[in-house]
Amino acid sequence: MDLFKLSYYPFLAEAKEWVKEQGVSVEEILSDVIYERARRRAIERIEHAILKGTISEAPLTNEVDCAMEIFSYPIARMIAVSFENEYVLRRYALAEAKKAYERMKNEDMQFIVHIAEEFGMEIKNDAIHFSDYLRYAPTWDMKWKLVNRDLKDGYVSVAKQEIARLLQEAIRKKIYDELAYLYAPPEIKRVFYNDILRLRSKVVVRKEKKIRGDASFPDFPPCIKAIISAVKSGKNVPHVGRFTLVTFLNAIGMDEDEILKLFSKSPDFQEDKARYQIEHITGKISGTVYSIPRCSTIRTWGLCYPDERCKYVSHPLMYYRRKRK
Amino acid sequence: MNFLRKKFYSYYLHPSIKFPHRVERREFAFVLFNEQSMHRHISFSSKDGLLNYLKTNIPAHVYYSSAYYRNPSASTMQEKKWMGADLIFDLDADHLPNAKEMSYEDSLREVKKEAIKLLSFLIDDFGFSKEEIEIYFSGSRGYHLHVSNSKVLELGSQERREIVDYITGRGLNIEEIAREKKIYKGKFVDKTIEICPQAGGWKGRIAKTLIKFFREIRNMSREKAIEELMKIESVGNKMAEDIYDALNDERMRRIEEGKLDQATAFKKIVKPLIRKLAISLHSEADEPVTADIKRLIRLPGSLHGKTGLRVTEVKIDEINEFEPLRDAVVFSDEKVKIKMLKPFRIEMMEEEFDLKGVAKVPEYLAVFLVAKGVAEAFS
Numbered sequence: 001m002d003l004f005k006l007s008y009y010p011f012l013a014e015a016k017e018w019v020k021e022q023g024v025s026v027e028e029i030l031s032d033v034i035y036e037r038a039r040r041r042a043i044e045r046i047e048h049a050i051l052k053g054t055i056s057e058a059p060l061t062n063e064v065d066c067a068m069e070i071f072s073y074p075i076a077r078m079i080a081v082s083f084e085n086e087y088v089l090r091r092y093a094l095a096e097a098k099k100a101y102e103r104m105k106n107e108d109m110q111f112i113v114h115i116a117e118e119f120g121m122e123i124k125n126d127a128i129h130f131s132d133y134l135r136y137a138p139t140w141d142m143k144w145k146l147v148n149r150d151l152k153d154g155y156v157s158v159a160k161q162e163i164a165r166l167l168q169e170a171i172r173k174k175i176y177d178e179l180a181y182l183y184a185p186p187e188i189k190r191v192f193y194n195d196i197l198r199l200r201s202k203v204v205v206r207k208e209k210k211i212r213g214d215a216s217f218p219d220f221p222p223c224i225k226a227i228i229s230a231v232k233s234g235k236n237v238p239h240v241g242r243f244t245l246v247t248f249l250n251a252i253g254m255d256e257d258e259i260l261k262l263f264s265k266s267p268d269f270q271e272d273k274a275r276y277q278i279e280h281i282t283g284k285i286s287g288t289v290y291s292i293p294r295c296s297t298i299r300t301w302g303l304c305y306p307d308e309r310c311k312y313v314s315h316p317l318m319y320y321r322r323k324r325k
Numbered sequence: 326m327n328f329l330r331k332k333f334y335s336y337y338l339h340p341s342i343k344f345p346h347r348v349e350r351r352e353f354a355f356v357l358f359n360e361q362s363m364h365r366h367i368s369f370s371s372k373d374g375l376l377n378y379l380k381t382n383i384p385a386h387v388y389y390s391s392a393y394y395r396n397p398s399a400s401t402m403q404e405k406k407w408m409g410a411d412l413i414f415d416l417d418a419d420h421l422p423n424a425k426e427m428s429y430e431d432s433l434r435e436v437k438k439e440a441i442k443l444l445s446f447l448i449d450d451f452g453f454s455k456e457e458i459e460i461y462f463s464g465s466r467g468y469h470l471h472v473s474n475s476k477v478l479e480l481g482s483q484e485r486r487e488i489v490d491y492i493t494g495r496g497l498n499i500e501e502i503a504r505e506k507k508i509y510k511g512k513f514v515d516k517t518i519e520i521c522p523q524a525g526g527w528k529g530r531i532a533k534t535l536i537k538f539f540r541e542i543r544n545m546s547r548e549k550a551i552e553e554l555m556k557i558e559s560v561g562n563k564m565a566e567d568i569y570d571a572l573n574d575e576r577m578r579r580i581e582e583g584k585l586d587q588a589t590a591f592k593k594i595v596k597p598l599i600r601k602l603a604i605s606l607h608s609e610a611d612e613p614v615t616a617d618i619k620r621l622i623r624l625p626g627s628l629h630g631k632t633g634l635r636v637t638e639v640k641i642d643e644i645n646e647f648e649p650l651r652d653a654v655v656f657s658d659e660k661v662k663i664k665m666l667k668p669f670r671i672e673m674m675e676e677e678f679d680l681k682g683v684a685k686v687p688e689y690l691a692v693f694l695v696a697k698g699v700a701e702a703f704s
């Protein structure tokens with residue numbers, strides 16, 4: 001892979017190799033003026049991730065630009081860790097993954113397959129092994145649900161862009177998992193003291209800005225109540241059930257942390273995965289806000305437990321609004 | 326020693342156990358005779374350890390974990406340290422829609438059909454090889470399918486649930502299976518509904534079944550065909566006649582190519598028909614069980630304490646011939662005297678028994694009836 005490509009995907013093993021080969025010490029990278037550009041760019045990565053949820057473009061015209069771009073990635077990771085803040089770690093991992101997705105969409109199939117192989121995905125003839133598919137696909141979305149896919153001899157047909165989407169999740173997970181074990185030397189905090197301070201205040205503000213919804217549980221429709229009590233009592237709830245619940249709670253103004261708290265009772269709860277799902281459904285990640293399924297859909301999922309009021313509604317939100325009046 | 330325990334003992338002296346892979350990484354659990362509670366968190370460092378346990382304790386029920394653990398005998402999940410789990414499907418006659426009305430023998434036959442359907446999903450769609458799949462008669466009312474494949478070992482319960490949803494057809498989007506397509510011919514627009522028999526997944530499965538359905542209808546007498554068609558939701562006499570009469574050579578040819586004409590009554594029946602076919606195609610695998618990544622399953626080769634039948638391996642290619650009430654029997658036909666607690670009728674080892682009062686029956690049947698609690702043995 002040439003340097004330009006590597007600078008686009010600095011999380012790849014090959015990019016890591018390249019950095020190692022340069023033989024630059026952490027000390028040099030944090031203090032030598034030569035790397036000032038890489039350090040500025042590292043802060044830019046973090047800042048953009050926190051504020052915009054993605055990574056900004058940097059002009060890459062020659063090999064030096066590319067080198068700085070690649071160096072900025074390991075620095076940015078160390079900065080992210082020095083925040084000592086879950087939210088920042090998550091947000092940063094996701095931002096890098098989203099940027100990679102945007103770029104991969106324009107790559108050719110061969111290149112995408114190459115990256116996919118690094119993530120241990122088995123791909124052949126435009127199809128991916130179902131186990132790799134299930135690990136990374138947002139299956140709470142009807143379109144991605146395995147039952148609606150072309151599955152033959154163990155492989156699911158996927159378009160190029162879909163593989164890129166699966167890779168986005170694989171990349172996010174990899175980056176996030178790595179950050180959990182990453183050690184950031186104390187110098188980082190010193191070198192980037194001002195930037196970290198400045199950005200930290202933004203993180204706090206952003207979290208507080210959210211409005212608390214005044215959700216009124218007694219007015220929830222029976223289907224939603226049933227899902228909530230199943231989740232609370234630690235029963236396993238099918239995807240579609242979680243999907244219905246999250247879309248509903250989101251629509252009535254509950255924020256993501258509150259929704260997450262509900263799910264923390266569930267037996268296979270993994271905060272990072274659950275958070276990701278919730279943010280996907282509420283549109284934070286995907287850009288599309290998923291709407292609440294209609295009663296007829298909920299019924300086909302076997303999750304509808306109608307009461308008297310349900311006779312006059314075709315949508316769970318309609319039930320809620322009417323009852324609140 | 327009571328009758329059952331004595332018989333089980335004689336079996337466990339020389340049992341034919343089929344050991345799971347990595348025995349030493351599994352948790353074992355036992356229920357002993359005359360006890361309600363389960364002895365859990367037991368592990369064995371060797372197969373002999375397990376065989377000795379069986380001989381010494383003569384359990385009524387024997388289970389092992391589908392999961393592998395670093396410390397299988399630890400008492401909490403956290404300390405056990407989950408490493409992975411086989412994929413297990415549980416087919417139980419109790420989950421059949423009309424289980425209550427069927428006799429034991431009939432329900433066993435029905436659930437075997439479910440197992441065959443499930444096999445086709447696992448092999449054709451999921452691509453497992455026959456060597457990776459093992460089928461066991463559960464010893465009572467169903468079958469278990471075990472899949473051991475390195476790619477599925479570490480799948481979590483959400484991913485496993487997706488697999489069950491696939492097999493049971495849950496969440497299937499019918500709109501995607503029969504797509505409306507416009508064909509422009511100069512000024513005119515011709516609308517057809519397209520299905521794809523060559524596709525994989527449910528799309529192909531349903532398309533093939535749909536074509537087969539129309540082929541069968543065409544080969545039926547008019548009367549019979551109309552009767553069949555009227556079984557589809559929202560199809561009345563008139564519509565059924567229209568469809569049957571419209572099913573000429575040309576139309577049949579188009580259907581075989583995957584084109585269902587929009588203009589006719591066909592349009593109206595496609596969706597209810599797909600719904601009907603989907604129900605007949607899906608398999609009744611138990612969802613919570615399959616998605617559970619730490620459940621206990623019966624040990625192949627052990628005896629079921631409520632029937633005395635053995636948890637018996639069924640060869641994939643011989644599943645059609647498998648008869649649980651013959652092939653899972655381990656005891657002799659030596660005559661034993663028993664007292665029936667209520668009248669009972671059953672066919673076992675290809676012989677009819679109609680029993681009441683005091684009777685002399687083969688040992689295997691005596692064990693079965695006593696285990697079931699419908700008879701008592703004389704000591």
Ligand code: SF4
Pocket residue numbers: 221222223224294295296298299303304305306307310311313314315316319
């Ligand atoms: S009718 Fe609608 S609102 Fe009522 S329980 Fe069913 S899905 Fe929920």
